[in-house]
Amino acid sequence: MSNTLKGACIIGQSGGPTSAINASAYGVIRAALDNPMITHVYGAEHGIKGVLNDRLFDMSQEEAEELALLKFTPSSALGSCRYKIADPDEDDTDYKRILEVFKKYDVRYFFYNGGNDSMDTCNKISKYMMRVGYECRVMGVPKTIDNDLFGTDHCPGFASAAKYIATSCMEVYRDAQVYDTGMIVIMEIMGRHAGWLTAASALANIDGTGPDLIYLPETDFSMEQFIADVKRVYSEKGCCMVAVSEGIHYADGSFVSEAQTSATDGFGHAQLGGLASTLTDVVKKETGAKVRGIELSLLQRCGAHLASRTDYEESILAGRAAVENAVAGLTDKMVGFACTREGGKYVCKTKLIDLKDVANTEKKVPLEWINAQHNGVEQAFIDYCLPLIQGETEMVKINGLPRFAKLKKVLAK
Amino acid sequence: MSNTLKGACIIGQSGGPTSAINASAYGVIRAALDNPMITHVYGAEHGIKGVLNDRLFDMSQEEAEELALLKFTPSSALGSCRYKIADPDEDDTDYKRILEVFKKYDVRYFFYNGGNDSMDTCNKISKYMMRVGYECRVMGVPKTIDNDLFGTDHCPGFASAAKYIATSCMEVYRDAQVYDTGMIVIMEIMGRHAGWLTAASALANIDGTGPDLIYLPETDFSMEQFIADVKRVYSEKGCCMVAVSEGIHYADGSFVSEAQTSATDGFGHAQLGGLASTLTDVVKKETGAKVRGIELSLLQRCGAHLASRTDYEESILAGRAAVENAVAGLTDKMVGFACTREGGKYVCKTKLIDLKDVANTEKKVPLEWINAQHNGVEQAFIDYCLPLIQGETEMVKINGLPRFAKLKKVLAK
Numbered sequence: 001m002s003n004t005l006k007g008a009c010i011i012g013q014s015g016g017p018t019s020a021i022n023a024s025a026y027g028v029i030r031a032a033l034d035n036p037m038i039t040h041v042y043g044a045e046h047g048i049k050g051v052l053n054d055r056l057f058d059m060s061q062e063e064a065e066e067l068a069l070l071k072f073t074p075s076s077a078l079g080s081c082r083y084k085i086a087d088p089d090e091d092d093t094d095y096k097r098i099l100e101v102f103k104k105y106d107v108r109y110f111f112y113n114g115g116n117d118s119m120d121t122c123n124k125i126s127k128y129m130m131r132v133g134y135e136c137r138v139m140g141v142p143k144t145i146d147n148d149l150f151g152t153d154h155c156p157g158f159a160s161a162a163k164y165i166a167t168s169c170m171e172v173y174r175d176a177q178v179y180d181t182g183m184i185v186i187m188e189i190m191g192r193h194a195g196w197l198t199a200a201s202a203l204a205n206i207d208g209t210g211p212d213l214i215y216l217p218e219t220d221f222s223m224e225q226f227i228a229d230v231k232r233v234y235s236e237k238g239c240c241m242v243a244v245s246e247g248i249h250y251a252d253g254s255f256v257s258e259a260q261t262s263a264t265d266g267f268g269h270a271q272l273g274g275l276a277s278t279l280t281d282v283v284k285k286e287t288g289a290k291v292r293g294i295e296l297s298l299l300q301r302c303g304a305h306l307a308s309r310t311d312y313e314e315s316i317l318a319g320r321a322a323v324e325n326a327v328a329g330l331t332d333k334m335v336g337f338a339c340t341r342e343g344g345k346y347v348c349k350t351k352l353i354d355l356k357d358v359a360n361t362e363k364k365v366p367l368e369w370i371n372a373q374h375n376g377v378e379q380a381f382i383d384y385c386l387p388l389i390q391g392e393t394e395m396v397k398i399n400g401l402p403r404f405a406k407l408k409k410v411l412a413k
Numbered sequence: 414m415s416n417t418l419k420g421a422c423i424i425g426q427s428g429g430p431t432s433a434i435n436a437s438a439y440g441v442i443r444a445a446l447d448n449p450m451i452t453h454v455y456g457a458e459h460g461i462k463g464v465l466n467d468r469l470f471d472m473s474q475e476e477a478e479e480l481a482l483l484k485f486t487p488s489s490a491l492g493s494c495r496y497k498i499a500d501p502d503e504d505d506t507d508y509k510r511i512l513e514v515f516k517k518y519d520v521r522y523f524f525y526n527g528g529n530d531s532m533d534t535c536n537k538i539s540k541y542m543m544r545v546g547y548e549c550r551v552m553g554v555p556k557t558i559d560n561d562l563f564g565t566d567h568c569p570g571f572a573s574a575a576k577y578i579a580t581s582c583m584e585v586y587r588d589a590q591v592y593d594t595g596m597i598v599i600m601e602i603m604g605r606h607a608g609w610l611t612a613a614s615a616l617a618n619i620d621g622t623g624p625d626l627i628y629l630p631e632t633d634f635s636m637e638q639f640i641a642d643v644k645r646v647y648s649e650k651g652c653c654m655v656a657v658s659e660g661i662h663y664a665d666g667s668f669v670s671e672a673q674t675s676a677t678d679g680f681g682h683a684q685l686g687g688l689a690s691t692l693t694d695v696v697k698k699e700t701g702a703k704v705r706g707i708e709l710s711l712l713q714r715c716g717a718h719l720a721s722r723t724d725y726e727e728s729i730l731a732g733r734a735a736v737e738n739a740v741a742g743l744t745d746k747m748v749g750f751a752c753t754r755e756g757g758k759y760v761c762k763t764k765l766i767d768l769k770d771v772a773n774t775e776k777k778v779p780l781e782w783i784n785a786q787h788n789g790v791e792q793a794f795i796d797y798c799l800p801l802i803q804g805e806t807e808m809v810k811i812n813g814l815p816r817f818a819k820l821k822k823v824l825a826k
Contacts, residue, residue, distance in 0.1 A: 017591045046593045075587035082592065163813060167718055170815055174488035175715035178430045179495065180459045185711075206812060277690070294710045298598075302588035305580055306718060308813065389813040399619060400576060400721065400802040402583055 003329040005135060006037050007108025010051060011059075012044035013076035013143075014083070014114035014121065018157030019164075019304040020315040021113060021143040022077045022405070026070040027319020028111045028141060029059050037327045038109060042412055046079035047114070048121055051101050052094060061410040069405035071312055072395040074304035076113075077407055085121045088128050095128045102129075102136060105412065109137050109326050113319075115144035115155075116360055119334055123355035126332045139322040140334030140355055143315070145301045147196035150361035151353035152336030156318055157301075159311035159388035162200030164303040165189055165296060166389065169204040169211060172294065173241055181290065182238045184230060184283055188276035188295040192247040193217055194364045197300070200385055201243035202377045212240050217247035218365050219374040221256055226279075227286050229375050234287055246275055305402060309391025314348055321350040334358045339387075346387035416742040418548060419450050420521025423464060424472075425457035426489035426556075427496070427527035427534065431570030432577075432717040433728040434526060434556040435490045435818070439483040440732020441524045441554060442472050450740045451522060455825055459492035460527070461534055464514050465507060474823040482818035484725055485808040487717035489526075490820055498534045501541050508541045515542075515549060518825065522550050522739050526732075528557035528568075529773055532747055536768035539745045552735040553747030553768055556728070558714045560609035563774035564766035565749030569731055570714075572724035572801035575613030577716040578602055578709060579802065582617040582624060585707065586654055594703065595651045597643060597696055601689035601708040605660040606630055607777045610713070613798055614656035615790045625653050630660035631778050632787040634669055639692075640699050642788050647700055659688055718815060722804025727761055734763040747771045752800075759800035 032041040043057040044050030112122040126138035147158035189198040195216025204210025233240040257275035276293030333352040369381040396403040445454040456470040457463030525535040539551035560571035602611040608629025617623025625646045646653040670688035689706030746765040782794040809816040
């Protein structure tokens with residue numbers, strides 16, 4: 001493979017959006033537009049689907065000012081997809097089509113901005129292009145609020161969601177304490193298999209106004225222990241805040257959110273509503289206290305007004321690094337972060353990880369960062385997470401409301 | 414009544430908290446501490462309950478810097494209550510006790526920071542003190558996210574919640590549009606009887622990224638019309654965002670949130686969960702689309718990180734005005750706002766309203782500000798609301814997280 005390669009690039013976004021995924025896209029697009037080796041910069045509409053459907057936006061048609069607003073714009077500006085690409089050994093239809101579109105536009109650089117599944121897609125495309133001898137440098141650009149990508153210190157998008165969660169917990173904690181009659185609040189936080197986001201609620205405890213109890217999917221959940229924990233805290237403090245991951249599960253692997261709670265419906269119907277409402281009903285019945293369940297839902301992953309500046313700056317960095325490394329001759333990698341936190345000084349540098357190692361691997365919260373009672377996190381997690389949420393957004397506002405990027409999305413000819 | 418009156422003052426907070434109620438408390442406390450006619454400044458723990466229980470904090474013991482942080486601290490820092498005081502003609506026990514405590518501390522100024530019910534309390538205390546000839550100047554300091562107090566252009570606390578709601582709608586709108594598979598989002602917003610907060614979601618439409626449909630409690634809700642509306646928007650746009658007030662009700666007055674939906678449970682059990690989940694189930698069944706219900710819950714009333722600067726500055730102003738007017742000789746009033754918006758120029762001045770006129774009166778969204786289809790608001794509402802959400806918070810942050818006020822709460826001797 002020659003070191004110099006001139007041609008077009010495609011950037012696609014895939015999977016659930018975050019507050020910082022567009023910052024990464026901005027990093028890729030800006031660096032690519034400015035790089036003489038890259039002849040055209042195309043944005044794929046709805047990720048790999050945009051390639052398959054030949055729906056590519058000519059990013060050179062966008063105003064520079066508008067592109068810069070991507071840094072502060074939540075959700076995936078190019079559109080996302082949850083498209084599971086086939087194994088090329090079983091069905092190479094999609095790959096042939098991708099190759100066809102790559103050839104049509106002379107695409108020599110492919111950047112894919114996503115999480116685990118997207119890195120799997122990225123890996124498969126990379127391997128296919130190598131196998132058929134089409135020279136195209138493929139780079140994964142990570143994003144996921146779940147923070148569960150392998151090989152990187154952390155993932156772009158995680159910290160902004162973590163900051164949103166911690167801040168919201170601090171505010172709700174104050175609100176829930178306002179009466180002398182006591183209240184139990186249950187915060188439901190995203191993370192089906194990894195508890196990073198739920199653990200981030202513990203950042204609120206630096207101020208002493210965070211969850212009293214935190215339950216992650218890394219350990220088995222016991223309803224009996226949970227009820228005992230809540231009763232203990234409530235009787236001691238007269239109030240209690242609980243943070244639960246949506247993915248908490250019993251020892252048999254069944255999700256608590258899916259379990260039927262015969263306690264609340266004698267007919268054995270599956271409980272309606274989410275985990276927060278299930279647990280709220282249980283705790284109400286067990287304590288007689290005023291209980292409120294709050295599901296942070298989409299708010300936590302699109303709350304760009306509370307984005308971490310560290311997060312979006314690193315997200316841009318990851319995007320730029322993908323372009324720079326690809327132009328320098330590297331391929332088949334995902335950009336990751338190597339960080340040090342010695343003596344309280346946080347330093348973050350980009351690194352490259354083999355796509356095959358990233359694809360479909362999930363990184364969970366280390367068990368030694370979870371307390372012995374499995375209802376809280378250790379200081380090691382705080383030390384890990386706190387540097388990531390530093391700095392405030394510089395979101396542009398008009399009329400007191402966010403001014404998000406509005407792309408023209410001119411289709412390439 | 415003499416014009417000069419020297420003595421102690423009490424400030425109490427009551428009802429549901431807001432992001433700006435502590436800004437009003439700060440306005441009262443700061444102005445009172447600085448006023449030579451006021452000998453002592455006491456904060457009542459949990460509103461009027463703190464007076465009844467003789468639990469008064471000596472506010473002069475607090476650090477000035479900490480008091481200043483109240484401007485950015487959500488929830489009621491002194492503690493709140495939902496204590497309905499009796500009619501003094503039926504039972505004057507509480508009033509005798511209040512008088513006793515007032516005499517004990519030589520309280521000559523009473524400031525009560527709350528919404529409708531709190532103004533009723535304030536009014537009753539004011540009238541009682543006049544009747545028994547105890548000279549004490551009583552001033553209501555308004556707060557309510559519901560914006561439903563009579564006689565004032567708007568209420569402190571409303572605008573910050575409105576800003577939170579509009580911003581969150583803009584962010585969720587982007588998130589919900591990210592896939593090409595379509596999504597319907599239902600945002601449940603506070604406001605049991607008045608739709609001001611739900612109407613505020615329409616501010617997001619200035620950017621074109623707000624709710625397609627908005628339902629307020631000022632008009633009767635029709636499930637058939639709602640389903641038809643959602644189906645129409647979804648078929649036209651491939652997505653749909655709906656904002657509903659928690660207080661929407663059928664023509665017979667029954668709340669939609671309380672209604673049994675036999676559609677989802679053949680046994681006729683009451684639907685579990687809140688309004689958003691009820692409507693989500695209905696819309697899923699009717700459209701087959703991906704539907705997500707989001708309840709903004711407590712987040713909208715304590716999201717001080719998104720407070721409107723206009724709101725908290727006006728909240729401080731209201732608190733100061735209460736002290737200044739009381740010291741100047743006025744009593745039996747609530748501070749309100751008189752505003753003009755001519756030619757796009759917003760000017761807000763304080764005014765005084767008789768407590769008897771405010772107590773227990775609810776101000777609703779004018780019907781002429783609601784569209785003919787009863788599924789949206791008119792420009793007149795936007796023109797009214799937009800000036801109120803201007804300006805960003807100057808919340809102090811430490812470690813990337815809010816630094817809220819921590820009061821010592823030293824009990825008065």
